[in-house]
Amino acid sequence: MLKLAIELGTSVTKIYGVGSGIVLAESTCLAVSRESGEVRAYGNEAKRLHGKTAEDTAMVFPVCGGEIVDEPHAGALLEYFLGKVVRRAFRVEALFCVPCGTSIQSREKYYRVAKSAGISRVEFAETPFLVALGQDVALSESNPVFAIDIGAGKTSTAVFSLDGIIAGLTMDVGGNRMDTLIIDHIAGLYHLKIGPQTSEKLKNTVGSLLEYDNQSMIVNGRDVVTGKPRAVTVSSGDIFYPISKYVDKVIEYAELLLRKVPAEVSAAMCKNGVYLAGGVAAVSGFGEYVANKLQMEAHLAEDVHTAVVLGGGRVVGSNALMRKICLK
Numbered sequence: 001m002l003k004l005a006i007e008l009g010t011s012v013t014k015i016y017g018v019g020s021g022i023v024l025a026e027s028t029c030l031a032v033s034r035e036s037g038e039v040r041a042y043g044n045e046a047k048r049l050h051g052k053t054a055e056d057t058a059m060v061f062p063v064c065g066g067e068i069v070d071e072p073h074a075g076a077l078l079e080y081f082l083g084k085v086v087r088r089a090f091r092v093e094a095l096f097c098v099p100c101g102t103s104i105q106s107r108e109k110y111y112r113v114a115k116s117a118g119i120s121r122v123e124f125a126e127t128p129f130l131v132a133l134g135q136d137v138a139l140s141e142s143n144p145v146f147a148i149d150i151g152a153g154k155t156s157t158a159v160f161s162l163d164g165i166i167a168g169l170t171m172d173v174g175g176n177r178m179d180t181l182i183i184d185h186i187a188g189l190y191h192l193k194i195g196p197q198t199s200e201k202l203k204n205t206v207g208s209l210l211e212y213d214n215q216s217m218i219v220n221g222r223d224v225v226t227g228k229p230r231a232v233t234v235s236s237g238d239i240f241y242p243i244s245k246y247v248d249k250v251i252e253y254a255e256l257l258l259r260k261v262p263a264e265v266s267a268a269m270c271k272n273g274v275y276l277a278g279g280v281a282a283v284s285g286f287g288e289y290v291a292n293k294l295q296m297e298a299h300l301a302e303d304v305h306t307a308v309v310l311g312g313g314r315v316v317g318s319n320a321l322m323r324k325i326c327l328k
């Protein structure tokens with residue numbers, strides 16, 4: 001049996017194979033013909049078409065805000081990804097990395113999608129555990145850990161020990177909402193309408209939570225008055241607000257969570273700090289910003305993009321961790 005950890009992220013699907021490591025990281029999207037329903041492109045190849053397709057081609061994002069919203073396309077995409085990493089004859093056991101507090105109904109959707117893609121055995125684990133395990137934190141019953149996974153559609157934060165979640169929360173905040181706000185913000189600042197790919201690239205290239213960061217990038221878009229193509233130079237400071245607005249939201253929720261845990265747990269949090277991962281954690285200065293706001297040490301994963309699925313790989317590769325971490 002081949003053991004995989006799979007994160008079907010809102011933005012990026014990551015797959016870890018026990019014995020092989022990270023074997024796939026591709027966009028969770030498809031390009032589909034509106035007329036025939038035929039899939040024209042999958043994954044990264046489809047993503048490159050985003051915002052550039054002709055009328056007849058629709059972009060489909062089958063996972064939205066961490067939830068499967070289109071089971072047939074999610075199944076087709078997963079089958080395509082598995083085809084890239086698994087030889088046909090293998091039976092597959094998969095651990096799905098899901099946001100904290102994912103409902104039974106949502107897990108049933110994952111289950112059906114996984115079965116339709118040919119997976120034999122399906123298990124689930126919540127991402128905050130995996131953020132910590134992906135950073136090689138040794139979990140125990142007596143030492144609570146605090147972790148945040150900040151992705152494209154959802155952010156999950158939890159305080160937990162090997163015994164389970166002490167307090168956890170998932171919110172609809174992530175990179176996608178930042179991208180949308182950046183589009184509006186640039187339209188307001190420069191009267192320039194930019195596309196979704198440009199907005200995301202801008203955030204990921206010059207976005208920064210460091211006060212004096214002064215990176216810049218030339219972006220192309222359409223003048224909202226004349227309708228003509230135009231370019232402007234956008235700096236880190238220009239997009240500080242759309243990024244910090246949502247990071248501040250995450251911090252607000254994290255503080256709420258910390259207020260809910262028993263005093264002993266709080267004390268342990270102060271000592272242990274917070275573990276951070278998820279794509280948005282790659283924004284410059286994220287660790288320092290969170291540490292400063294929460295007044296505790298922040299441990300940023302070495303590779304924030306893959307830490308969760310790496311943690312999932314640790315779980316699926318260990319019977320003891322499977323018994324402790326998997327959702328019942």
Ligand SMILES: Nc1ncnc2c1ncn2[C@@H]1O[C@H](COP(=O)(O)OP(=O)(O)O)[C@@H](O)[C@H]1O
Pocket residue numbers: 007008009010011012013150151152153154174175176200203204205207277278279280281282283284305
């Ligand atoms: N350097 C970066 N700065 C800010 N955001 C980033 C950076 N790199 C990636 N992201 C964002 O992280 C998100 C993807 O993170 P990921 O954890 O893979 O999300 P998911 O698991 O929800 O698919 C996207 O919104 C992407 O734009």
Ligand SMILES: [Mg+2]
Pocket residue numbers: 007009010149151152278308
């Ligand atoms: Mg994720």
